[in-house]
Every structure is written in C-alpha cells, then in structure tokens.
Amino acid sequence: MRIFFLLILNLYSFLIFGYQAKPYDFPKPVDTTSKPINTPDREVKELRGVSFDNSFDGARINGLSVADTSFIIRMMPENEPINYSPWYAFKLWSKKDTVVHIVMDYSKFKYGQRYWPKLSNDGVNWTRLDESNFSYIGDSLRVRLTLSLSDQPLWVSAQEIQNSEMVSVWAQEIAAIGGAQFKAIGKTTLGRDIPMLEYVAGKKKPTIIVLSRQHPPEVTGYLAMKSFLERIFEVEDELSLEFLKNYNVLVFPLMNPDGVDLGHWRHNADGVDLNRDWAYYNQPETRQVADYIVNFAEEKKSDIVLGLDFHSTFKDIYYTNVDSLVSALPEFTSAWITNIKLRVEDSEAKVSASGIGPPVSKTWFYTQFNAVGITYEIGDDTPRDLINVKGEVSAEEMMKLLLNK
Numbered sequence: 001m002r003i004f005f006l007l008i009l010n011l012y013s014f015l016i017f018g019y020q021a022k023p024y025d026f027p028k029p030v031d032t033t034s035k036p037i038n039t040p041d042r043e044v045k046e047l048r049g050v051s052f053d054n055s056f057d058g059a060r061i062n063g064l065s066v067a068d069t070s071f072i073i074r075m076m077p078e079n080e081p082i083n084y085s086p087w088y089a090f091k092l093w094s095k096k097d098t099v100v101h102i103v104m105d106y107s108k109f110k111y112g113q114r115y116w117p118k119l120s121n122d123g124v125n126w127t128r129l130d131e132s133n134f135s136y137i138g139d140s141l142r143v144r145l146t147l148s149l150s151d152q153p154l155w156v157s158a159q160e161i162q163n164s165e166m167v168s169v170w171a172q173e174i175a176a177i178g179g180a181q182f183k184a185i186g187k188t189t190l191g192r193d194i195p196m197l198e199y200v201a202g203k204k205k206p207t208i209i210v211l212s213r214q215h216p217p218e219v220t221g222y223l224a225m226k227s228f229l230e231r232i233f234e235v236e237d238e239l240s241l242e243f244l245k246n247y248n249v250l251v252f253p254l255m256n257p258d259g260v261d262l263g264h265w266r267h268n269a270d271g272v273d274l275n276r277d278w279a280y281y282n283q284p285e286t287r288q289v290a291d292y293i294v295n296f297a298e299e300k301k302s303d304i305v306l307g308l309d310f311h312s313t314f315k316d317i318y319y320t321n322v323d324s325l326v327s328a329l330p331e332f333t334s335a336w337i338t339n340i341k342l343r344v345e346d347s348e349a350k351v352s353a354s355g356i357g358p359p360v361s362k363t364w365f366y367t368q369f370n371a372v373g374i375t376y377e378i379g380d381d382t383p384r385d386l387i388n389v390k391g392e393v394s395a396e397e398m399m400k401l402l403l404n405k
C-alpha cells in the first residue's frame with residue numbers, strides 16, 4: 001500500500017514538475033540557504049564637478065567620497081564570508097577636461113587589488129590602464145589610478161564588462177548561426193532570465209553541457225567559453241558538421257545574471273555561491289538548470305557524457321575528477337588536455353584532480369550522470385588572444401576525441 005502511495009506521489013510530482021535532479025549528500029556540505037546582501041545605490045553621483053555612474057548593469061562602486069585631491073572608493077563585497085575577487089566598474093566624466101586621482105581602498109581586507117584596471121570609451125573595447133597611471137600606496141592595500149577626463153564617459157572596470165544584455169545578444173547571434181535555440185529556462189530571484197542555448201542533434205544521441213559565469217567577475221573563463229562555442233558552431237566546417245550530427249549541446253552561458261548585473265564579487269542575489277549549491281539546489285539558478293538538464297536527458301533518452309564549467313582564477317588550470325571516479329569517457333580528460341597543450345603554447349596550464357568534496361558542478365556531472373566533469377579555469381590576466389586560441393583549440397580537440405578521430 002505504501003509503495004503504491006509513493007508511486008502515485010512520484011507520478012503526481014512528475015506530471016506537475018517534470019523530472020527533477022536528485023539531491024546528493026556531498027561529503028563536504030555547504031550551507032546554501034539564502035542570505036542578505038548589500039546593494040550599493042544605482043545612481044549617478046556628482047562630486048567636485050566629476051560625475052560617477054553606478055547605474056548600469058555590471059557596475060559597482062561602494063562608499064564613494066573625497067579626501068584632499070583624491071576620490072576614494074571603498075571595496076566591499078555583497079556579503080561575507082566570500083572568496084577574494086573584488087569587482088568594481090563605473091563610468092565617470094567631467095564637464096571640463098581634467099586629471100583626477102582615484103584611490104581604491106582595499107584596507108578592510110588583508111589582500112590588495114586582484115584585477116588590474118581596464119579602461120574603455122564605449123564599454124565594448126577595452127585597454128589595460130597604463131602602468132605610469134597606477135601606483136600602490138603604503139601597505140599596498142590602497143592603489144591610486146590617475147585618469148584624464150573629458151565630458152565623454154570613461155569606463156573603468158575590473159575586467160571587460162559582459163553583463164546580461166551583452167551575453168544575450170551574443171547568445172542569440174551564435175544560436176542563429178549554429179541552428180540552436182536560444183531561450184530563457186526560468187527566472188532568477190530578481191526576475192532576470194536564465195538564458196540557454198539548446199542544440200538538438202537527435203533523440204538517443206549523447207549530450208555535452210557547457211556552463212559559465214556562476215561567479216560574476218570570472219570574465220576570462222566566459223571569453224574562453226565564447227570562442228569554444230563559436231568553434232563548435234562553425235557550420236561551414238566539416239568537423240563541426242559531423243560533431244553536430246552526433247551530439248546534443250546544452251549551454252548555460254550566464255548562470256548568475258543577478259550577480260553579474262549587480263557587480264557582485266561571487267554570489268547571486270541571495271548571497272550564495274552557486275558553485276556550492278549542486279547538492280540540494282536551494283537557489284533558483286541551480287535548481288532550474290539542474291532540472292532542465294535532467295529533464296532533457298530523460299526526454300531525449302540521451303546520455304550526458306561531458307560537463308564543462310568555465311571559470312577564472314589567478315592562472316590557467318584544469319580542475320578534473322580523479323581517475324577513480326570512473327566516468328562515461330574514462331580516457332577523455334587526460335587525452336583532451338594533452339592534445340590542447342600540444343597545440344597551444346601555454347606552459348602555465350596546470351591540472352589538478354580531486355575526488356568528491358563540496359557540491360560543485362564538476363562532481364555533480366559525475367554523481368548525477370556518471371559524466372566527465374571539468375572546471376576549466378582561465379587566468380585573470382591571460383592574454384585575450386591566447387584565450388581565443390585556447391577556446392578554439394579546446395573545441396576542436398574535444399570534437400575529435402568525441403568522434404574518435
């Protein structure tokens with residue numbers, strides 16, 4: 001009788017909710033229940049004739065003030081504890097041409113600056129701030145930028161801005177080229193769309209999953225993901241055509257749209273690190289993405305064979321699963337990384353294997369699907385042309401291996 005009741009209950013919840021991702025007790029659990037965050041005012045503030053704009057998506061200025069001849073910005077995360085990745089982005093201008101000093105104050109933390117300032121006149125094309133206009137102050141927990149202003153806005157940002165609107169424009173373009181569908185699979189806490197690209201080769205064909213931007217400032221990983229996908233969807237190309245005949249591709253290019261648009265250091269609008277929420281899916285982003293993938297696999301009777309999650313850290317590194325977690329493709333990881341390294345001069349790239357620990361996507365792919373999971377990390381300062389080449393080569397070598405070429 002009890003079994004009968006459970007069967008009815010399961011059938012009911014399937015009809016209402018579809019298939020859901022299974023919870024999994026990771027050995028190093030993390031509390032991912034929602035927590036309060038602070039959000040700086042979205043405003044344009046004028047101080048001594050200089051306007052500071054914190055109103056656009058991706059912007060973040062905390063505690064703007066003036067002291068002597070400098071403007072001070074105090075670096076503050078959305079909440080704590082948090083990994084050290086102090087993001088900032090703002091626009092500024094002055095009615096008359098002038099030179100200003102901006103002090104970025106990191107003194108609340110024992111680390112100083114992480115992201116070298118980037119400048120732009122249009123929010124699209126970026127250059128690194130010249131070293132002659134940068135200096136450390138005292139204990140290096142404060143840095144000074146010297147900027148020439150006019151009445152035209154100057155963007156200053158920790159990394160190139162890639163906010164939710166920019167990601168959506170790119171994703172729609174690449175979907176149109178590649179014959180994929182661009183759609184929103186649901187909403188975040190603040191009502192933003194969670195975007196995805198879905199390419200279906202067919203039922204019973206295997207599927208690869210691509211994730212990016214669980215962590216908002218990790219733009220270099222996102223840039224690698226872009227060139228990786230642009231190579232896969234190069235539909236004039238024989239290798240791509242063959243791959244797209246044989247594999248489904250699900251891409252979640254912006255896992256954390258609220259965090260990205262709010263200029264967060266790491267968390268979503270509920271103050272949680274999404275890449276620790278793959279055990280019980282407390283957050284709307286992980287819940288909906290995980291369920292979508294599980295539903296897709298069930299409905300298409302497809303094996304999820306590979307999950308790649310693009311991130312950024314100090315250096316290029318591949319975080320992999322240890323060999324004892326035997327996956328759908330036991331030879332793939334080492335062959336892939338070796339082949340990439342043979343073609344890309346990138347001696348920095350390290351490989352670090354680990355077992356099942358905290359609830360991260362890399363091991364979720366294994367625990368849920370027996371799939372290969374890899375966290376693909378790009379260094380914060382890796383040259384952008386190298387990132388592009390690496391993304392493309394990584395796509396080619398993956399396609400070759402998955403097609404047994």
Ligand SMILES: [Zn+2]
Binds near residue numbers: 215218311312
């Ligand atoms: Zn990350």
